[in-house]
Amino acid sequence: MSSSLVPKGFVLRDKADKVRQETRNGVIQAAYVIHLASIWTPEKRLTVELLCELQRLAVNQIYRCAGHLRDGPVRLEGCEHQPPDHLEVHHLVGAMCQYVEDHWHEPAVHVASYLMWRINWIHPFFGGNGRTARAASYLILCAKLGFVLPGEVTIPELIVSSREPYYNALRSADAAWADGQKLDISVMEELMEDLLAEQLVSIHEKATGKKIVPNG
Numbered sequence: 001m002s003s004s005l006v007p008k009g010f011v012l013r014d015k016a017d018k019v020r021q022e023t024r025n026g027v028i029q030a031a032y033v034i035h036l037a038s039i040w041t042p043e044k045r046l047t048v049e050l051l052c053e054l055q056r057l058a059v060n061q062i063y064r065c066a067g068h069l070r071d072g073p074v075r076l077e078g079c080e081h082q083p084p085d086h087l088e089v090h091h092l093v094g095a096m097c098q099y100v101e102d103h104w105h106e107p108a109v110h111v112a113s114y115l116m117w118r119i120n121w122i123h124p125f126f127g128g129n130g131r132t133a134r135a136a137s138y139l140i141l142c143a144k145l146g147f148v149l150p151g152e153v154t155i156p157e158l159i160v161s162s163r164e165p166y167y168n169a170l171r172s173a174d175a176a177w178a179d180g181q182k183l184d185i186s187v188m189e190e191l192m193e194d195l196l197a198e199q200l201v202s203i204h205e206k207a208t209g210k211k212i213v214p215n216g
Helices: 015-039 048-059 086-102 108-122 129-145 155-161 164-178 186-208
Strands: none
Touching: 015 048, 015 129, 048 086, 048 129, 086 108, 108 129, 108 164, 108 186, 129 155, 129 186, 155 186, 164 186
């Protein structure tokens, strides 16, 4: 992945076409995640190449950087956290994948929450970082559990339907990391637990025809 060859910019100019392509890509990426989760074996690993493929599927025919790690700086509008220098990206992504492997024995929600935050924190691509983070996190959640989670509405879709709790969880982890590189993803873990319950409850409600009302 020569950084000097990373293409930049949009493929599409029409916003309506962009929305249609994003929808199409989302379906393709989701199907790929489900397929990978269904054939995952103990020998499989999360890799830089796999993350690049998830990003490629998310932004194919939208951004020219599809499938490439970024080779230049990015700035996040309205966000205190600013991503690391592009020269660090490949190393940071590799270290993130190693963390997943080293902590595979920990609960699935922890590893998935870590990925959800860390990919967003590194911001390894010029485009499609959020979609890649949500896809990779969900893939590893299912892979860790050993089966594809049931549900008509998945955790990534639930996040998109209500983004503010997701953003709050990212900001909380960012703030902890900025304070002496402390890893505190507890808010993200709580969110993931709630979203997991919501996804599974939808199956119960469909099977029973009964609406579950949360206590309190």
